[in-house]
Amino acid sequence: MSEPASSGLALDHSRAPDDRSNFAVGMANSSTRAISDFFEWFGNLGIFFWQVCRAAVTPPYEWRELIRQLDEIGSKSLPLVALAGSAIGVVISLEARYSLTRFGAKSLFPATLVYSVIQVMGPIITGLVVSGRVGAGIGAELASMKVSEQIDAIEASAVNPYRLLAATRIVACILMLPLLTIAADACGLLTGWFAQAMVEPLSFHQFIESGFKGATFNAFLPPTFKTAVYGLIIGLIACFQGMNTRGGAEGVGKAATNSVVLGSLFLILADVVLVKFILVVFP
Amino acid sequence: MTIAYDTAAQTQDTEDSSLLPVISIENVNKSFSNRKVLDGINLCLKRAETLAVLGRSGTGKSVLLRLIIGLTQPDSGSIRIFGQDLAGLSLDQLGVLRMKMGFLFQHAALYDSLTVAENVAFPLQHHRGDLSTSERSDRVQHLLGEVGMSGDLGKMPSDISGGMQKRVGLARALALEPEILLLDEPTAGLDPISSREIDELILKLQREHQMASIVVTHDLNSAKSISNRLALLDKGKVVIEGKFEDLERSDIEFVRNFLK
Secondary structure: OHHHHHHHHHHHHHHHHHHHHHHHHHHHHHHHHHHHHHHHHHHHHHHHHHHHHHHHHOOOOOHHHHHHHHHHHOHHHHHHHHHHHHHHHHHHHHHHHHHHHHOOOHHHHHHHHHHHHHHHHHHHHHHHHHHHHHHHHHHHHHHHHHHOOHHHHHHHOOOOHHHHHHHHHHHHHHHHHHHHHHHHHHHHHHHHHHHHHHHOOOOHHHHHHHHOOOOOHHHHHHHHHOHHHHHHHHHHHHHHHHHOOOOOHHHHHHHHHHHHHHHHHHHHHHHHHHHHHHHHHOO | OOOOOOHHHHHHOOOOHHHOEEEEEEEEEEEEOOEEEEEEEEEEEEOOOEEEEEEOOOOOHHHHHHHHOOOOOOOEEEEEEOOEEHHHOOHHHHHHHHOOEEEEOOOOOOOOOOOHHHHHHHHHHHHOOOOOHHHHHHHHHHHHHHOOOOOOOOOOHHHOOHHHHHHHHHHHHHOOOOOEEEEEOOOOOOOHHHHHHHHHHHHHHHHHHOOEEEEEOOOHHHHHHHOOEEEEEEOOEEEEEEOHHHHHHOOOHHHHHHHO
16 A cells, blocks of 8 residues: 555656756746747837827828817816816825924925926826826727727728827827826816915915926926826827737727726836936936 | 639730729638638639628638738738739728728628718718718718618617618728728628618619629528629638539539538
8 A cells, every 4th residue: 555655756756856847947938928028019019109100290180080089188187187186286285284394394385385296296197197097098999999890990991090090099198198287287286275275374376476486497397298208108008009909808908907007107117217307408 | 623713814814804803812821820711712803793702600701801901911822903912012002992992891890989970971081082071971871871771870880780780881881982892791690681681782782883792601592692603612722613503513522511
């Protein structure tokens, strides 16, 4: 009875190094595949971007669809962006008042609020809100069109889908993000001031004058207009994910999720580069 | 047995342009993930002729149509439309050729955010800028009237049945007055009455517009009634090509099984 058991154990021992080496080879293979998939994804994104750029600059221009997308991406995101901006204004106001009072720098409250909202929080919050709403919307819409052959039907009708579907959405994102950021900033400043004014008297005129004292265009314009790059990232990734979907409902779901996740991730990573760029170019 | 269709001879025949093939497919191969879908396909289509492409599901019939309209590229071989090889064409040149072709997708592929009328108007809006709004509207009315859908202009695709969607898809395919009509499973998923109605509609359109058509189907009755010639595909190859009677006379087992 014990013989087979011991021989079995001996067999396991003899196979252990093989298993370890198979595991290592498997790990190496899957790592290589993951790296190659990563570069392939970027390569395909680059090709897609080039096709969209080429389609966008050559006539005929899809003005009607662009206007529809400006409304869809801009006007319809406004309430959400305004609400997010308002909330951020109140949060910064509450936090700043507490911290500044603690360090005896209460007089810096207006400038702290203005700079925090316009330079940091307004752009990134707008970007993330639009990435969530618009990125998911574009990704799901184009993916659904792809799996139901609607994009093929557009192409079969001799209409360039890169021009009609992708270029219009990406351009609309680029144009609308800075405007939505201005709206979010305005709402943030207004609610931030209001939250402060509820606690102690501070006129709006006084708040604005003190907050913007000594401010230059360089301090506010680059952080606001950097969101055009966010728009490019959100639109490009959502269109790419949507138009390259495979499969049915599962593919549509994946495209929508990836549009939001990758869009938001690349947006935050791009912010690191953009902030450094702005600090260097607009000191 | 393959009833040969001498494409080379027809290409050389310049005396009568009506005999020139509008579509000429020579030795086309296409694989997806190492699976050969089309294996050395040779077919051609003359003006005002209807070719039915038959075969079991997954034999590459729909892929063949996608290759013809340039939505997919072949691995090798050549596809000529009106004598122009698709491989050498720019996107703009391909666009010009596509305007001469109407495509009815298997599931109609109507734009779900547009109404029935807007779907039919879509190709006109993009390619017939010379038409005024009222002329375009008249043309849409006329096209939808031809397919018996003139009362449903304002409906959304999701509000109409599969058969009605196919009709609208057909009207959209006809919008630019194409010289070639490509129909992918026009009667698939329809009840026998709707199928017959679609077949009659295709016959009527062929009579009136004198278009060359390729109809992909596995509905033998439909293929028999609407086509002049049939090609039967199996495992990516053309097993037999000819008139329905030629198929009936064939002693190839696959053909006999298919006709049973």
